[in-house]
Amino acid sequence: MGLAWLCAMMLLIPGPVQTRPETRAAMAQDIAPWDHGFRPTYARIRERVRDIAGGIAGEHVTLPLQGCGHFMMEAAIRSLVPPNGKLLIPMNGSYASRMERIAREIGRDVVKLDLPDTRGAREEDIAPVLAADPAISHVSFVYSETGSGIVNDAAGIGRAVRKAGRRMIMDGVSAFGALPFNLAEHPECDALMFTSGKCLEGMPGIGFAVARIDSIKARAGQAGSWCFDLADVLAHAERAGFGSFRFTPPVQALAAFDVALDLFDAEGGQPARHARYRANADTLYDGFVAMGIKPYVTKAEQGPIIVTVHQPSDPRFDFPRYVEALKARGVLISNFWNTAEPTMRIGAIGALTPEDMRRALAVFRECLAEALPAAA
Ligand SMILES: *Cc1c(COP(=O)(O)O)cnc(C)c1O
Numbered sequence: 001m002g003l004a005w006l007c008a009m010m011l012l013i014p015g016p017v018q019t020r021p022e023t024r025a026a027m028a029q030d031i032a033p034w035d036h037g038f039r040p041t042y043a044r045i046r047e048r049v050r051d052i053a054g055g056i057a058g059e060h061v062t063l064p065l066q067g068c069g070h071f072m073m074e075a076a077i078r079s080l081v082p083p084n085g086k087l088l089i090p091m092n093g094s095y096a097s098r099m100e101r102i103a104r105e106i107g108r109d110v111v112k113l114d115l116p117d118t119r120g121a122r123e124e125d126i127a128p129v130l131a132a133d134p135a136i137s138h139v140s141f142v143y144s145e146t147g148s149g150i151v152n153d154a155a156g157i158g159r160a161v162r163k164a165g166r167r168m169i170m171d172g173v174s175a176f177g178a179l180p181f182n183l184a185e186h187p188e189c190d191a192l193m194f195t196s197g198k199c200l201e202g203m204p205g206i207g208f209a210v211a212r213i214d215s216i217k218a219r220a221g222q223a224g225s226w227c228f229d230l231a232d233v234l235a236h237a238e239r240a241g242f243g244s245f246r247f248t249p250p251v252q253a254l255a256a257f258d259v260a261l262d263l264f265d266a267e268g269g270q271p272a273r274h275a276r277y278r279a280n281a282d283t284l285y286d287g288f289v290a291m292g293i294k295p296y297v298t299k300a301e302q303g304p305i306i307v308t309v310h311q312p313s314d315p316r317f318d319f320p321r322y323v324e325a326l327k328a329r330g331v332l333i334s335n336f337w338n339t340a341e342p343t344m345r346i347g348a349i350g351a352l353t354p355e356d357m358r359r360a361l362a363v364f365r366e367c368l369a370e371a372l373p374a375a376a
Pocket residue numbers: 014015067068069070071095142144145146171172173174195
């Protein structure tokens with residue numbers, strides 16, 4: 001049984017994703033975030049996500065921040081890359097470009113490694129750059145590139161960073177909970193970032209970093225921002241308790257997130273979620289190919305999170321109108337694209353199954369036939 005029948009609209013976007021009714025229901029209450037009744041929930045969430053990340057108690061800590069993933073990226077770069085450091089970013093998609101802009105606006109020195117946006121970055125891309133420039137202190141990269149759907153090889157990049165004795169920061173926002181990553185095996189990784197509203201299928205509103213305690217403490221005082229200072233988030237927790245938020249949190253989203261984590265565990269955790277999303281993405285990919293719509297990346301490079309396809313080149317194809325036609329039939333996709341060529345990006349994540357994807361594909365096909373009627 002597909003899950004989307006429970007809702008009027010099927011969200012096929014990279015996030016916030018389709019959620020389960022149990023998750024949404026947890027929001028329908030007034031909650032005092034600093035009350036002792038809620039503190040154990042918040043403290044538990046921190047431990048649960050640290051465990052999902054493979055973090056080690058006493059070595060890694062969950063440092064949440066109100067808001068979105070970009071806020072978390074900025075906080076992590078401010079708090080971990082020193083003002084005299086040098087940050088290498090493999091550039092192969094729009095979220096890598098966003099990361100580069102964040103780092104540049106903060107005033108950090110950025111080295112860009114330009115790569116094609118149709119394949120993931122690998123160990124052999126990163127290693128020679130690190131060898132050639134000993135001043136590079138950190139490597140920051142996007143695990144799952146939401147712009148195109150490719151996946152950078154996190155384990156391989158980590159290996160290159162570890163061998164070269166540098167530090168790593170990972171934007172795992174559209175990957176965490178689905179793609180495998182185990183912090184215990186990556187001592188070079190200072191922080192891994194994600195949000196409540198993507199593969200963990202919670203509501204939007206909270207960003208998380210699972211970070212190394214030693215790295216955060218070693219760099220305390222350098223953030224240049226109180227709000228985006230992860231060392232201060234940690235200091236607050238050590239002072240006021242791990243159930244205490246520094247400033248007012250989106251507390252209903254946190255309550256929902258706790259339920260979303262229960263559902264994540266019940267499904268079988270990361271391997272099960274990865275398998276479901278993989279099946280969703282494969283169903284979409286093969287379905288579009290069968291429809292004559294060309295995917296943006298090869299099947300080998302196609303990750304399980306986002307399927308990006310070229311827009312039909314027929315001049316009659318009007319993308320905004322197509323998106324509206326899909327929506328009128330209950331299928332919602334992004335109304336913009338962030339690849340060089342005009343594409344459509346379709347999310348394979350959220351509380352959806354391959355059966356939902358097949359229903360969606362029927363809608364894609366109907367609307368396409370309507371947009372491009374065959375010549376008589
Ligand atoms: C969604 C996403 C973000 C953060 O987006 P926000 O809108 O700021 O929450 C960051 N990186 C990647 C790869 C993403 O997919």
